[in-house]
Amino acid sequence: MKESTTDTKSSSEGSEENPEAKRKRISNDDLYRRSTQFEIWSYTAESLEAAKKKANAAGQIIATKRFNEAFAELKKASPEVFENNKDKLNPESLLNLITFEEESKYLNYYTPNIIQIAKFFKMPTQVKLTAVSFFKKFYLENSVMQYHPKNIMYTCVFLAAKSENYFVSIESFVKALKGTDAKDILDLEFIILSSLKFTLLVHHPFRPLYGFFLDFQAVLLHPSPLMYDVSVNTLGTLYDKAKNWLNENAVLSDVAFLFTPPQIALAAMYDVDKRVTDRYLKRKFLRDHADKLDDIKEEPENGDVKKEEAKVKIEGDKNIDNDAADSTATKTHGETSDIQTQREQYETLVRTIRKCIKVAKQVSKSPQDEVKEIDRKCFFALNPRKLIEKQVKKIAKEAAPSEVV
Structure with missing residues (x-):
């Protein structure tokens, strides 16, 4: 899991200003992967x-x-x-x-x-x-x-x-x-x-679930709401439903042997509300290039929620001088590569939490x-x-x- 998925907004902003802090930042997922539980009790x-x-x-x-x-x-x-x-x-x-x-x-x-x-x-x-x-x-x-x-x-x-x-x-x-x-x-x-x-x-998924609940607020509500129908109360309801989901599905299944606690927590939130969780994940994974994205702030249009997701779009400045063309092309290529890498990480995580949801719901009563x-x-x-x-x-x-x- 990409480490930024478990960090708060404030720590992310601080690390952007301080490269050394960014290198040393350790996520909950990283900490878990250093534990004896991960070393001894993790399986495919x-x-x-x-x-x-x-x-x-x-x-x-x-x-x-x-x-x-x-x-x-x-x-x-x-x-x-x-x-x-x-x-x-x-x-x-x-x-x-x-x-x-x-x-x-x-x-x-x-x-x-x-x-x-x-x-x-x-x-x-x-x-x-x-x-x-x-x-x-x-x-x-x-x-x-x-x-x-x-x-x-x-x-x-x-x-x-x-x-x-x-x-x-x-x-x-x-x-x-x-x-x-x-x-x-x-x-x-x-x-x-x-x-x-x-x-x-x-290590249980309930602690990272609470961490995500706080980070959802930081990412989706500040400095201004990204989604017109999402508030603190909305996220509180999502959090409560996710806790119930963990009790009803994750606890009795084998997900703890196959996925990390943060992945399981995200799976609960994703299954409870895919739209909100997906917006959070996209914002976290693509925030480094937010200026290169279409406007992803969601607003009601004729009373309905827009169905189209924001798409990555990179355009060079059409008015640049010919002398700077090669330099700009190289820079644009680097930015495209970074965005592609982040997109791949996002897609990998989504596939992982979807697998987690499937495994969690496979337990049947005897x-x-x-x-x-x-x-x-x-x-x-x-x-x-x-x-x-x-x-x-x-x-x-x-x-x-x-x-x-």
Whole structure:
């Protein structure tokens, strides 16, 4: 992202006067790209899917090993039963592991529950977002066939509360969670921390969103409004809707692994109001050559908003002397090149935030009946002995003589 998209108008003007300050200026996007979150937890769409598949494959290997150990142990205890029922008691027919697609649906079901748990404890937004981030990162390193999502979910919320300095005692926390003990939470804390690689600081898009809200005012309203129907109240409404958009879309999707927080914040504003956000972006990216642009100040024409966007237009002075023609042509070429570069940067950013919007809206709710079946498979993957014993009891019941009345 071009660094000027996150700087305020005043800082931009100051840097124009001071080239040294312009070189040293660092945007929020630049700061994020220096963070451990960007270094460790940033992916392409392909590498993210590969990481998820790798976690699922590792989980299948562990679950298979766990099943084989339980099977061998029970077979040793009751060799005749296993020998006489090879068709019903064999790993191929009993072992039913969770596929990559099923695991994705299963985790999509649990993720929104994190928000509900945090709301129940009246935790601030920052805790909710951090808890979701912890949960998603954990299952990039592990599979549900290794750790059931329920207690991982609870522990992520508890750990996020501590990380964001929102105190909740373990006693009061587990008291509200049916069937959960303090040990269930505390025993998982170090496991989750290890999977997170001890990176507890999470960068969220809400802070850059507020920064853009302020910069929208500076760029679009000062020194005079660029758009006749845009005011502080209009931008305030845009900001509120963008916050809701982040909560409804970005939080539960994978955008945090694929885009930077400023890009996600801009995507929210762009999807909420494309016209206003696009005008802001054009003004930011092309402001260095504002004198070479058509007038982009928008005014009502016969009560309607003009539909045509301003176009870059460069014209040489038609009255220049012939002696200065070569010099002027060189200068014009340089200005054209600069504007073309800025235009390319603008178009790249717009494509990026459009991709972000698409990814954010791809999360679908998992059908309850499918989740119920996956949950059953998850339970037996984690507890294979119970699955085998259940089959042995079924065989014994079928072999027992019918009762005579």
